[in-house]
Structure formats: structure tokens, C-alpha cells
Amino acid sequence: PAMSVNLDACIQCGLCVRACREVQVNDVIGMAYRNADAKIVFDFDDPMGESTCVACGECVQACPTGALMPSVMLDEKQTRVTYADKKVDSLCPFCGVGCQVTYQVKDDKVIYAEGRDGPANRNRLCVKGRFGFDYIHHPHRLTKPLVRLPNAKKDANDQVDPANPFTHFREASWEEALDIAAKGLLKIRDEKGVKALAGFGSAKGSNEEAYLFQKLVRTGFGSNNVDHCTRLCHASSVAALFEGLSSGAVSAPFAAAMDAEVIIVIGANPTVNHPVAATYIKNAAKKGAKLFVMDPRRQTLSRHATRHLQFKPGSDVAMLNAMINTIITEGLTDDQYIAGYTEGFEDLKEKIKEFTPEKMEPICGIPAETLREVARTYARAKSSIIFWGMGISQHVHGTDNARCLIALALITGQVGRPGTGLHPLRGQNNVQG
Numbered sequence: 001p002a003m004s005v006n007l008d009a010c011i012q013c014g015l016c017v018r019a020c021r022e023v024q025v026n027d028v029i030g031m032a033y034r035n036a037d038a039k040i041v042f043d044f045d046d047p048m049g050e051s052t053c054v055a056c057g058e059c060v061q062a063c064p065t066g067a068l069m070p071s072v073m074l075d076e077k078q079t080r081v082t083y084a085d086k087k088v089d090s091l092c093p094f095c096g097v098g099c100q101v102t103y104q105v106k107d108d109k110v111i112y113a114e115g116r117d118g119p120a121n122r123n124r125l126c127v128k129g130r131f132g133f134d135y136i137h138h139p140h141r142l143t144k145p146l147v148r149l150p151n152a153k154k155d156a157n158d159q160v161d162p163a164n165p166f167t168h169f170r171e172a173s174w175e176e177a178l179d180i181a182a183k184g185l186l187k188i189r190d191e192k193g194v195k196a197l198a199g200f201g202s203a204k205g206s207n208e209e210a211y212l213f214q215k216l217v218r219t220g221f222g223s224n225n226v227d228h229c230t231r232l233c234h235a236s237s238v239a240a241l242f243e244g245l246s247s248g249a250v251s252a253p254f255a256a257a258m259d260a261e262v263i264i265v266i267g268a269n270p271t272v273n274h275p276v277a278a279t280y281i282k283n284a285a286k287k288g289a290k291l292f293v294m295d296p297r298r299q300t301l302s303r304h305a306t307r308h309l310q311f312k313p314g315s316d317v318a319m320l321n322a323m324i325n326t327i328i329t330e331g332l333t334d335d336q337y338i339a340g341y342t343e344g345f346e347d348l349k350e351k352i353k354e355f356t357p358e359k360m361e362p363i364c365g366i367p368a369e370t371l372r373e374v375a376r377t378y379a380r381a382k383s384s385i386i387f388w389g390m391g392i393s394q395h396v397h398g399t400d401n402a403r404c405l406i407a408l409a410l411i412t413g414q415v416g417r418p419g420t421g422l423h424p425l426r427g428q429n430n431v432q433g
Contacts, residue, residue: 001224002131003060005048006078010040010067016059023306025282026059039298040067056275061123062330070112070131077196082111089116091429092129093204097254097276098429099120099129113357120254121234126275139163146170147178164206189221198225203428210430230431233390236398237424244406245415245422249432252385252421256282259419261381266294266405267316267391267427271301277425281387290376290381294319295391307374315364316398320404321355322364323375327411328352332379334413342410379412383419393424 012031017040020029028051032041042051049275062066063374066080073082084104090278093283100118110133115125135141140162146169148154160168171310172180188196200218201210210228217226231238238248245251254345257263270278270295285304302308311319327333328349338345357368363373378384386409390403406422414420426432 001049002055003048003057004069004071004074004078005350006067006069007039008067009065010042011065012038013064014061015064016040016068019058019062022283022286024054024056024279025286026052026054026056028053028194029059035426042419054275055127055131057125057127060130061125072111082106083113092121092125094128094132095274096429096431098424099125099276101129103133105195121276124276124279129276140248145172145174147172147180148179163217173391185221194222195225197221197223197226201226201228203230203426203431204226206430229428231271233427234393234424234431237388237393237396237402240399240402240406241424244403244410249427250421250423251319251415252419254423254424255280256286256385256419256421256423257281257289257387260284260377260383260385261419262290262292262384264292264294264347264378264384264386265301266386266388267393267395267401268387268389269295269299270302270387270389270425271299274425277387290377292378307370309370309374312363312365314396316392316395317404318355318360319364319366319371320401320408321352322357322360322366322368322371323349323378324404324407324411325352325355326357326358326372327408329380330376332376333411337413338411345411348407348411349395377407378414381414384409384412385415385419385421385423387423387425390423390427 005361011183014031017029017031020026028042030041031038032045033039042048042053055068060070063069069080073080075081084085084106086105088103090101090103090106098118099122100113100116102116104112104114113125113133114131115121115123115129117123146165148169151350152168155260158168178358185197197217199213199221205213213294214226217223234248241248257280263284265281268274269398270281281291281301282304285306291301291304292307292309293299293302294311296310296313298308298310304327309319357371358364361368386405388402388405393406395401408423409415409420415422
């Protein structure tokens with residue numbers, strides 16, 4: 001287990017309870033029993049490993065006495081034997097939230113991670129960010145360049161044992177490996193032309209690295225064949241956002257959910273894919289914000305939702321158009337915002353007439369009255385925000401899905417104020433750059 005529980009050290013301060021219930025809103029840790037028998041419990045006094053604990057480790061970071069500790073720091077007698085000799089500030093490498101983290105290092109080996117007070121995470125981490133760093137020290141990880149042996153020909157059906165790659169490769173210096181790679185690229189460029197080479201970048205890198213990468217392709221390869229995973233993963237969202245807002249960026253941070261009266265989560269499962277971002281949504285719901293989860297399947301966030309709209313797969317446009325129809329026909333639009341900041345509203349008003357909730361009900365599977373209720377709640381709120389994920393963008397009509405969400409926000413003026421906006425949940429933390 002990643003965490004160890006030693007309640008002999010517990011002073012019942014309640015910080016772990018608050019971390020679990022108020023910060024992460026997982027509702028696992030609580031106080032049970034009375035008087036001298038009172039103690040911290042997981043669920044119904046279950047062992048931590050058998051409870052519904054998601055191992056986010058927020059309780060470990062909050063515990064002041066060592067009753068909850070990272071297991072790696074303890075011996076078999078539950079005595080702390082490992083102490084960090086330095087701390088290194090870094091950024092979590094996993095999802096698109098971009099949590100700031102401090103790694104505790106012992107003998108050049110990461111032993112524990114703590115959340116830092118960054119704008120995206122505010123000291124919070126999830127199980128991946130706090131405990132998912134052991135791959136760094138995995139014996140199969142490559143730490144030196146390898147060069148293929150002359151007698152090891154490439155074969156699609158060939159298998160290389162990661163524990164022993166030396167059947168196919170030999171170790172090389174960085175200078176030799178870089179020289180071989182550069183000569184191979186030059187040979188392709190000179191023999192087959194600049195169009196034969198291309199580069200594909202990653203949002204795991206910084207802006208500076210992305211700039212250098214495209215410069216390598218454009219000036220080194222002499223080609224404009226350079227692309228980036230940002231365009232691939234959220235291409236449909238970016239196309240719609242550029243068309244509707246002239247910017248492909250999100251218009252609000254994750255924490256804006258805390259200022260919202262209404263939150264829509266559609267085509268996303270943030271408790272799994274963006275766990276720290278999900279904490280802000282759960283915090284807001286706990287404070288009284290109305291949360292509408294729209295997804296063909298239920299998810300962990302659904303238990304916090306005011307309503308879960310379980311629509312038929314592929315009917316996103318029909319459902320969202322029915323909401324837009326309700327808002328326009330019932331006069332719930334923000335006319336001042338529309339007049340000052342939008343174009344083409346009259347065309348939308350004319351085209352949306354045929355998309356009544358009654359007509360869309362058999363298509364999307366959501367009762368017409370439910371569609372009207374959600375639309376009215378979203379439009380009438382002082383601040384409403386929309387989060388969407390790959391379920392919206394990686395779709396046969398992903399751009400149309402995003403266009404509907406953008407139209408929903410623009411006709412109600414739910415953009416540009418605290419607690420409002422459009423937030424496509426990204427896959428990596430420098431997608432926006």
C-alpha cells in the first residue's frame with residue numbers, strides 16, 4: 001500500500017477528516033464511536049485498503065503526527081527510517097491540470113511528493129501526482145542511449161525484452177547517438193527531399209521546447225511538416241472556439257467552478273481524468289451550486305449532481321439545441337451581451353425554431369421538461385460555467401458539439417465574469433501553451 005495507518009499516533013485533530021470531506025470531497029474518513037472509544041475510521045471502520053479510499057493522499061499531507069504516512073518512509077515496525085535530504089519543486093507530468101508539486105528526494109531517488117500552492121491545484125494532488133512516480137526508478141527505464149546492432153534487423157514481429165535490450169542494441173554515448181540520428185535525418189532529407197521528414201510535438205514540453213522543436217523541423221529539416229498533439233486531441237474544440245470566440249483557449253480556470261451557481265460537465269469524467277479539477281467542482285456542489293452532469297454513462301461525479309442527463313450516445317447536438325431553443329423562445333437571453341459582443345444571433349434564432357425539446361426528446365432520450373428545466377436554470381443563474389472533455393471533441397460531429405456549447409454561453413452572457421466561461425478539459429498540462 002502507498003499509505004500506512006498508525007492510529008496510536010492519532011491526536012484526533014480532525015485534519016484528515018476535513019482533508020477528505022472538505023478538500024477532496026471523497027467522504028471516506030470520519031470520526032466514529034464515543035468517548036474513550038472515539039477514533040478515525042474509513043467508511044464503516046473498514047481497513048483503509050478495503051474502503052472506498054481513492055488514495056489521493058490528502059490526509060497524509062494534512063496529518064501532523066504521522067498517524068497517516070507514506071509507506072515508503074516506514075520500516076516493518078511502522079517506524080520512520082527514511083528522511084529526505086533535499087526537496088525539488090516541479091510539475092506533475094500526468095493530466096491537463098498542471099499541479100505544482102514538491103518532490104522529496106533521498107540519495108537522488110524520489111521518495112514522496114507533496115502538493116504546492118499553485119494556481120491550478122492549491123496544494124492538492126491526486127493518487128497519480130502523489131504516488132505515481134515509481135516509473136522513474138523502474139529497472140526497464142532507459143537511462144542511456146541505445147544503438148541498434150548491425151545484425152539486428154528491424155522486424156514488425158520481433159520482440160525486444162525490456163529487461164535485456166542488448167540482444168538488439170548496444171549502449172552509446174550521447175554524442176554518438178545524436179550524431180547517428182542527425183546523419184540519418186540528413187540522409188533522408190538529401191535523398192528523398194524535405195517533404196519526407198515531419199515532426200510531431202507534445203504538450204508535455206514547455207513553450208520554449210515547442211518553439212525549439214518547430215525551429216528544428218522548419219530550419220533543420222527545411223519542411224513545414226510540423227504538428228502538435230494539441231491540434232489533434234482538441235482540434236474540434238479549438239476550431240469551434242476560434243470560430244466563435246477568436247481564441248482556442250479556455251476562458252476560465254478550474255477554480256472558477258467555486259464561484260459558479262451552475263456547473264455543466266459534459267463528455268468528461270473529471271474525477272478519473274482530472275481528479276484535482278474535479279475537487280473544485282465537488283467543492284462547489286457541496287456549497288450549493290447546481291451541478292448537471294451530461295453523459296451517456298453515470299460516473300463518480302453523478303452522486304454530487306443535481307441531475308444526471310443520461311442522453312443517447314451521439315445525440316449531443318439535439319440535446320443542446322433543445323436547450324438553446326428553450327432559452328431563446330422563453331426570452332432568457334442576455335440581450336445586452338448579444339448586442340454588444342456577438343454576431344449572427346438572428347440567424348441562430350431562426351434556425352433553432354425547429355429544435356423544440358418535444359421534437360428532440362425521442363432523439364436524445366431526455367424528457368422535454370427536463371431539458372427545459374436545465375436550460376432555464378443555466379440561463380437564469382448569475383454565473384454558469386461549462387466543462388467539457390474528449391466526449392465532446394473526439395467525435396464525428398465534435399466541432400458542432402462545441403459550437404452548441406459556445407452558443408449556449410454567448411446567448412446567455414455566461415462568459416467573461418467570475419464563475420462563468422467555457423472550459424475544455426485538456427489532456428496535458430501545456431496544451432494551451
